[in-house]
Amino acid sequence: MTLTLVFQMAGQDYGLEIDAVQEIIESPAVYPVPKGGHLLKGVLNVHGEVLPVVDLPALLNFSDASRDERIIVLSPEFRSLALVVCKVGRILPLDLEQLMESVDVGADRCVRGVIEREDEGPVHLLDTDAVFRIIERIFKEYGGDYGPEGDDRG
C-alpha cells in the first residue's frame, strides 16, 4: 500500500505519491513574474527557497476554472516546484499493484495508470516524470522563458 495525495482536476481524482510531496501550504504569497502567462502563476518562497508555481490544470489543458488556495510543494529530491490544482483532497493508501493502463487523452502521456476504487471513482495516478518533462521542455523551449506555447514570444 502506498500513501497517495489525491486531488481533483476537471471532476476527476488524480493521485500523487506522497514521496514526491514535501508539504501543503495554504494561501502563500505568490509573486507573479513577467511573461509568466497562464501556466506559471508566479514564484513562492518556501523556507528561504524560491520555487516556481505551475498551474497544473492549465498545463494539462483542463478548462476547469476553480483553483484550491492550498498549494502542493513537491519534494526537492524530485523537483523544486509548487503545483496549483483544482482541489486538494485527502491522503489515501492505494494498492499500486491494481494499477491499470489507461488511455491518456492529454497532449502528452502524463498518467501512469488508473486505480479503481470500490466506493468512489477511479484515481488517475499522475506520472510525475512525464509532467516534469513537459515542464522542463517548455522551460527549455523558451530559453528559460516561462512563456507557454510561444503566444507571448517576442
Place this chain on the structure above:
Amino acid sequence: MRVEISYKFIVGFLIVIASVVVVSLTVPYLPVLPWLRQPLTIAFGLLVGLVVGAAFSRAFTRNIRRLTEAGDRLSQGDLSEEVQIQNILPDETDDIAAAMNRVQASLRELVGDIRGVALRAAKASLSLSVTAQQMTASSHEVANTADLISKGAETQAEMVEESNRLFKEMAVAINQVAVSAQKVAQAAESTVSTAQGGGDLARTSTETIRQVLAEMEGSGEQMVSFVARVQQIGKIVEVINGIAHKTNLLALNATIEAARAGEYGRGFTVVAEEIRKLADSTTDSSAEITRLVEGVQEEGVRVQDSMAQVVKDMEAGREAVNRTNQAFGEITRNAEDTRAKADSISELAQRQIVGAEQIAGAIEEIDKVVSDNAAATEQVSAATQQQSASMEEMALSAKDMSAMSDELLAFVKQFKLEQAEKV
C-alpha cells in the same frame, strides 16, 4: 162817462126832436119857397132820425155781435182773444165783455194748471214706468243672482262635505304619522344603545390591539436580538470552520511528515488520519450549522417581515377600529338627533290631531251656516219673484197713468190759450 143803453136811445130821440125843432125854427129865415118849408123840415127830421138811428143801431149791433162771437169762441175753448168793445160812452155791453173776459181769464188759468199737472203726471208716470222697468230688471238680476247663490250654496255644501271627509282622512293620516314617529323614536333608541355597545366593543378592540401591538413590538425586539445571536453563532461557526480547515491541512502535512519518518511514523499517520477525520466531521458539522444558521436567519427575516406586515395590518386594524368607533359615535349622535326629531314630530302630530278635530267642528259649523244660507237664498229668491210681480203690476199702473195723463192732456188741448199757441 158811463151811459146806459136806454138813456142813449132817449138822447138819440132827443137829438132827432131837437134837430127837427131847430130846422123848423130856422126854415122861415131861409130863402126857400114857402111850400117847401114843411117838406124840407120833415125830410131833415127824417134824415137826422135815420142818421142817428143808424149810428146807434150799428154800434149796438156791432157790440152784440162781438159778444156773441166771444161767447162762441169761449164755447169752442178758444181762450186766446179778449172781447174788445168800442164804445164812446161805455154801457152794459162793456160790463158783459168785462165779465166774459174775467171768465176767460179764470178758465185760461184753470186749463193752464190742468195742463201743467197733466204734463207732470205724464212725466212722472213715464219715469215711474222707467223706474219700474229698471226695478224689474234689477229684481230679475237679483233673482238670477239668488239662483246662482243657491247653486253656489249647493256646491259649497258639497265642498264642505268633501272638506269634512278630507279632514277626517287627514286626521287618520296624522295619527298614522304620530304612530310612525313613535316607532322611529323607538328604533332610534335601540340604535343608540346598539351603537353605544358597538362603540364600547370598538374601544375594547382598540385597547386589545394596542396591547397586542406592544407585545408584537417586544417580540420584534426579541426577534432582532435572536437574529443577532444567530449571526454571532454563524461567526463562531466560521471560526470553527477555519480551525477545522487548518486542522485538516495540519493533518495532511502531518501525514506527509509521518510518511517521511517511515516505519517510525506509522502510528503517527494513524493519529493524523484520525485528526483529519475529526476536522472533516467538524467541517461537515459547521457546514450543517452554517446551513441551519442561514435557514434560521432567512426564517428570522421572514418572521420579521411577517411581523412588520402584522404590525402594519394591526395598525390599519386599529385605525379601522378607531374609525368604527368614531362612526359609532356619529351613529349615536344621529340616532339621538333622530329620536328627538321623531319625538317632536309625534308631539306635533298630537297637536295636529287636536287642531284637525277643531277644524272638523268648524267645518260642521260652516255646514250649518251654509244650509242656513241656502234657505235664506231661497227666501230671497221667492221675495224677488214677488217683487218682480209687483214691479210688473206697478209698470202696468204707470202705463195706465200715463195713458190717463195723455187723455187729460188731449182734453186740455181743446182749449186755445194764446194766439199762436197750440196745445
